[in-house]
Structures are given as C-alpha cells and as structure tokens.
Amino acid sequence: MRKTIATVTTAGLALALAACGQSSETGASPAASSSSSAAAPAAKTLEGVTIEVAAKWTGAEQTNFQEVLKAFEAKTGAKVTYASTGEDTGAYLGPRIQGGNPPDIAILPQPGLVQQYADQKALKPLAPEVLKQIDDNYTPYWKELGSADGQAYGVLVKAAHKSLIWYRDQAFQDAGAQPPTTWDELVKTAQAVADSGTPPFSLCGASGWTLTDLFENVYLSSAGPENYTKLSKHEIPWTDASVTTALEKIGQLVGKKEFLLGGSSGALQTDFPTCVTQVYGQDKSAMVIEADFVATTAEESGAKLGEEAKYFAFPKAGDTEPVVLGGDIAVVLKESKGAMALLEFLASKEGGEIWAKLPGYLSPNRNVSPDNYPAELTKKLAQTIISAGDAVRYDMSDLAPSAFGGTDGKGQWKLLQDFVRDPSKIKDIQSKLEDEAKKAWK
Helix, strand or coil, rough: CCHCCCCCCCCCCHHHHHHHCCCCCCCCCCCCCCCCCCCCCCCCCCCCEEEEEEEEECHHHHHHHHHHHHHHHHCCCEEEEEEECCCCHHHHHHHHHHCCCCEEEEEEEHHHHHHHHHHCCCCCCHHHHHHHHHHCCCCCHHHCCCCEEEECCEEEEEEECCCCEEEEHHHHHHHHCCCCHHHHHHHHHHHHHCCCCCCEEEECCCHHHHHHHHHHHHHHHHHHHHHHHHHHCCCCCCCHHHHHHHHHHHHHCCHHHHEEHHHHHHCCCCCHHHHHHHHHHCCHHHHHHHHHHHHHHHHCCCCCEECCEEEECCEECCCCCCCCEEEEEEEEEEHHHHHHHHHHHHHHHHHEEEEEEHCCCCCCCCCCCCHHCHHHHHHHHHHHHHHHHHHCCHHHHCCCEEEEECCCCHHHHHHHHHHHCCCCCCCHHHHHHHHHHHHCCC
C-alpha cells in the first residue's frame, strides 16, 4: 500500500529551514558508509549468488532502494534483482507462494501480513546474525512488529510519520488562521478558512487508507494508547463507545459540506496524491491530512517547502498527543545464505546510514544518527521515531488482517468511505465494522 511510504525529497527536506532557521546539510555519497557501522556481511562472500527482492516501491522509491542494493552487491559480490509487487502485495505474493516460487525476500507494507504468512508456514525464521542486528539496533517494540507467535521473521526497514497535517500558508494568511494544536482549534480553523472562501480540506477519500490514518490519529488521541492496542487486536468491539467518540469527532469535519473540496462526493473521488496537488499547485484547498510523504508531491507541484508548504502535528483530540507510524518489513521466503545476508545488511547501522543519505527515507534503526539525513525535517522526524515514548503506536489498519484493514473496496477502507458519504450513520457503520472485524479475526 502507498500508505507506508515515506517519500520526502532532498530539496523538500528544506521544510524545516523556515521553521528552525537552520540550513540543510549535504549528505555523503549514497554508497558511503560509516567506519563505525555495526558489523554487516563480510566483503565478497556471495560471488555468484542471485537474490530476488519483491517490494511495492516504484519510481523514485525503487530507484533509491536499488542504490542501497547496489551497495550490498559491491560489498558482497551478490547480484540482487528487484520485482515490483504493485499496490496489492498480497495479491502478488499469494500465487507465487502457492506455486512454490516465492521471491527470496519480500518487503511487506503490513505487519498483519507477517502473521498471515507465518500461519501459512511461508516465512523463514531470522538467522542469529540478523537477530543480533535487530537486538543491537532496534527497540523491542519494532522487533515485535516483525514477529509472529513469539518468533522473529522480519526487519522493519523503513518508517513513515503519519501524524501530520499539511497546509498552504497563503490560505491560512488569507483566513487569519494559525496552526491549531487541539481538535477544537482545528474545527475553528477549518471554519475560518471556509469563511474566507477556500474549502479547508482536500480529502483523499478515494484512497481508503487515508481515512484509516485519520481515524487512527483521532482514536489514539481520544481513546488513549491502551484502547488503541486493544482495538487493533479486536480485543474490544468496534461498537465500543470509544469508537463512537472518535467517529463523532471526525464527523465534525466530514459532516460539513463546505469543509471538503467538492463536498463528500468530490472527496470520495479524489485519490492520493491528487488531494495534495489540489492544495499545492492548483491552490483549490488549504489542508491535506497525511504523512511526511506529502512533501514529495507538494514540491513536485511547485510549492516551496517551509514557505508555502508547511505542516503541523496532528492536533490532540483527547488527552494523548498522537504519534502514529507506518513502515515496511522485510521477510525471507526462501531459505538461503544470500537472503539472510541481505536482511542482516538492511538491519545494520551501515545499511541504514546508506539509505538515510538518500531522499525519501526514515529509519527506525536507533543507531542511525539523525546527522545522516540531508536536512532538518528528516532529522526531526527520525528523532521522533527513535525517541517516541510509550504512547507511540503503529498504523492500526496495517496491524489488522488485510481483508479488514488493507483491501480496496472492503473492510475499513470501504466502511470509512461510507461514513464520509453519510456521517450521520455512526451506529450503523460501527455495527458493520464489527461484523467485518469478526470475520477477519475468526
């Protein structure tokens, strides 16, 4: 899914210049690595070995990842081929697994898929050298996300910061608005922007995952981390009063026609990244609710980050300041020395630092210094990911079985779209969410 990709561009990372008054830094060559990096595969040990890696990334994301793979090839002598899974990773991998011809490594956009494939006996437990890199470089929380039934199968190789709202500075100036810090302030800001003649939100409603991101931020903030964890595991029902509260709050935004560019109908026909170009470039709206990867499209649309394109932290809708993260997890589907060596490299400080110097990357590796990032924005976001407290939570829909949390036209994606279409039917939507959840967790 597109939702877990962090795609902040090199120039785009100048966003923090205006806010922090600091200049961006020029990163070292992508193939450069720190002499103090944690141990990774020894040089030239895999001559003649070919490794196939499948991931969803295309375009710039694929290009940058392949730079990391080239560094591994240069170090080990292995040859790595890349296959794009497309948006539906499960649809790509399923037939290949069933046919006995899976790629050596797959990079999964959902931790829920780790459990799914572990249940199918399709994953290989991580080798001791990979586990050492994880234990040395990651917090236990990240290790848990790559595990199923107590067995570690995956390495979280890329992260995305999803608790952000981006805005067009001129629209805020025209409305006399300031970035809000609470949900009530956000609603008031939206009204001020609407009163100035600009629809406040360009909602990416055709891309259902953006609606789950919105729900997760509101729910984490209003219901708290413990309830968030319980709901993510379906230990409390979707008919719970805490879900009602979150949907009521979201309804304060999506229930007002003047708050959405094109009304609910227009919002549900707008995909990501079109919703971003409607704010930046077309100047049709003022805000877009999405993660750090908005920066790429904003910059491509001609907006200078830190000047016209700015962001603020997702406002508190309750007692908790929400920090929701996404990420991509690499797993081994074929038992081979080459596959484990590549995962060891990706989990190492060395591999993380190579990737951090490239555009569009945030590392969950706590030993990848923020100094490796090319500008202040990614340094700040990376530090947030590394040092976030106990309240940090992973994207809830990505923790769910994909039929419920990650499939277009089904489960959460469809039902939250139905909610945007008619926010008055909260109880009906909750009941349907619970029915779908029961099927998914059966």
